Amino acid sequence: VKKVPEGVIERLPLYLNGLLQLQAQGRKTVSSKDIGDLTGVNPAEIRRDLIHFGTFGTKGIGYPINHLIRTIRKILGSDHSHQIAIVGGGNLGSAIANHSGWSRHGFVVAAVFDTDPRKIGTVVGGVRVSDVALLREIAGQEEIKIGVLAIPAEGAQLTAEMLVDAGVEIILNYTSTIVQLPARIQVHNSDPITELLYTLHYLTTTEPIA
Amino acid sequence: VKKVPEGVIERLPLYLNGLLQLQAQGRKTVSSKDIGDLTGVNPAEIRRDLIHFGTFGTKGIGYPINHLIRTIRKILGSDHSHQIAIVGGGNLGSAIANHSGWSRHGFVVAAVFDTDPRKIGTVVGGVRVSDVALLREIAGQEEIKIGVLAIPAEGAQLTAEMLVDAGVEIILNYTSTIVQLPARIQVHNSDPITELLYTLHYLTTTEPIA
DNA sequence: TAGATTGTTAATCGATTAACAATC
DNA sequence: TAGATTGTTAATCGATTAACAATC
Numbered sequence: 001v002k003k004v005p006e007g008v009i010e011r012l013p014l015y016l017n018g019l020l021q022l023q024a025q026g027r028k029t030v031s032s033k034d035i036g037d038l039t040g041v042n043p044a045e046i047r048r049d050l051i052h053f054g055t056f057g058t059k060g061i062g063y064p065i066n067h068l069i070r071t072i073r074k075i076l077g078s079d080h081s082h083q084i085a086i087v088g089g090g091n092l093g094s095a096i097a098n099h100s101g102w103s104r105h106g107f108v109v110a111a112v113f114d115t116d117p118r119k120i121g122t123v124v125g126g127v128r129v130s131d132v133a134l135l136r137e138i139a140g141q142e143e144i145k146i147g148v149l150a151i152p153a154e155g156a157q158l159t160a161e162m163l164v165d166a167g168v169e170i171i172l173n174y175t176s177t178i179v180q181l182p183a184r185i186q187v188h189n190s191d192p193i194t195e196l197l198y199t200l201h202y203l204t205t206t207e208p209i210a
Numbered sequence: 211v212k213k214v215p216e217g218v219i220e221r222l223p224l225y226l227n228g229l230l231q232l233q234a235q236g237r238k239t240v241s242s243k244d245i246g247d248l249t250g251v252n253p254a255e256i257r258r259d260l261i262h263f264g265t266f267g268t269k270g271i272g273y274p275i276n277h278l279i280r281t282i283r284k285i286l287g288s289d290h291s292h293q294i295a296i297v298g299g300g301n302l303g304s305a306i307a308n309h310s311g312w313s314r315h316g317f318v319v320a321a322v323f324d325t326d327p328r329k330i331g332t333v334v335g336g337v338r339v340s341d342v343a344l345l346r347e348i349a350g351q352e353e354i355k356i357g358v359l360a361i362p363a364e365g366a367q368l369t370a371e372m373l374v375d376a377g378v379e380i381i382l383n384y385t386s387t388i389v390q391l392p393a394r395i396q397v398h399n400s401d402p403i404t405e406l407l408y409t410l411h412y413l414t415t416t417e418p419i420a
Numbered sequence: 421t422a423g424a425t426t427g428t429t430a431a432t433c434g435a436t437t438a439a440c441a442a443t444c
Numbered sequence: 445t446a447g448a449t450t451g452t453t454a455a456t457c458g459a460t461t462a463a464c465a466a467t468c
Contacts, residue, residue, distance in 0.1 A: 005458065013407035014399075017388055031425060038388055044461060047426065059426040060468035077410035084406075092305035101363070101386055101403045145413060146406060153311075170409045172402060176311055178227055178248055186409050189224075190400060192382060193311045196294075196356060197223035199380045199396050200287035203355060215434065241449060253449095254437060261451065269450040270444035 008049045014039050016072045031062035083110035083142050088150030089119045089129045097125025110142040139166035146170045153177045218259045224249050226282050233275050241272035293320035293352050298360030299329045299339045307335025320352040349376035356380045363387045
């Protein structure tokens with residue numbers, strides 16, 4: 001097994017989404033061109049990406065869709081289940097917890113935490129909200145490796161550290177705070193403002209502020 | 211002016227966040243090493259990135275923080291205001307509308323849309339929720355160029371097309387649907403599940419499913 | 421057989437990193 | 445002067461794309 005570039009792994013979920021969409025349409029076979037049309041990725045790049053993991057295609061025909069989906073899931077690790085914890089039971093945390101797609105990809109929302117006594121004990125996304133003070137204990141018990149930060153920016157650093165203490169290895173950060181954590185922890189920043197900022201540069205109508 | 215690689219533009223918002231954090235701490239000057247420590251980007255890369263836009267640094271000293279922040283804002287286009295529309299007034303839409311950081315970066319939440327008659331007319335994030343049927347009219351009036359999809363996956367494609375019809379050029383898509391739009395439209399996918407999927411591959415504990 | 425599409429090679433392109441002279 | 449840090453060059457590395465023989 002050779003080293004697989006990070007870029008390849010980043011594109012696999014995109015391919016998976018596209019394949020699931022095509023599968024739902026009843027397709028049995030897909031070509032790299034089909035996937036390319038749907039995802040915007042160059043077909044040659046898709047073929048090159050897939051070869052890292054073996055040869056599943058048939059010349060002249062394409063790829064068997066079910067087999068390809070299974071294979072990508074195995075590569076990504078979404079063929080078995082992963083527990084996640086959501087910190088923050090407000091609008092954002094609720095929206096994430098109620099997302100309908102988790103189970104389809106093997107994720108289980110195992111815990112939701114908040115500091116607000118009025119929220120603790122209520123049910124969000126089918127899970128009872130727990131006090132953040134119990135984070136370490138519960139996250140340990142439930143073998144949670146993935147944490148979602150859906151809280152105000154101020155508490156991000158401290159809460160991220162608590163998650164790491166509890167054994168979490170992947171953090172999805174919805175705040176604009178840049179959290180400082182050990183290098184082994186994967187932090188994915190998903191703040192809408194930061195995500196939109198870089199797109200502004202490509203606005204065609206760069207209206208001058210007269 | 212030479213062509214600036216996309217990667218550079220993508221990193222600028224990250225630098226900006228880091229700089230704002232350091233500015234809040236009272237710093238007047240920063241080195242590329244400071245920014246690198248905070249953002250995880252190689253200092254040499256930061257210096258190379260900045261040179262695309264001119265030379266603002268002083269050898270032996272570093273960069274004047276206020277000037278650098280102003281410059282990055284100008285490059286990105288966040289030095290003047292941009293109206294955004296949020297489609298979906300549920301938990302996710304509300305969370306996004308209520309985000310405290312919009313105004314700090316020149317964004318104005320100008321409209322929130324929903325299809326649910328019970329939501330239309332209520333106030334979310336300081337904005338009255340409008341019927342999606344009025345999307346085209348209102349988005350045109352308000353000169354909205356940025357739309358956020360905070361709705362169930364099923365409606366994503368159709369709603370995205372409505373946004374484009376109304377003149378929107380940038381779409382932040384929180385659904386897992388891959389939307390098909392003209393190439394000139396910038397779509398940024400921010401579905402939490404898709405974002406988490408690729409991180410799984412790097413989980414240290416790749417527990418086999420015995 | 422003719423058309424389609426893979427797997428693979430070759431060519432290009434851009435991004436990353438290290439290193440260091442210039443200079444505050 | 446000594447230490448720090450930029451701007452810039454050079455070397456490396458990986459990603460992208462086009463092209464095509466192989467083959468269903």
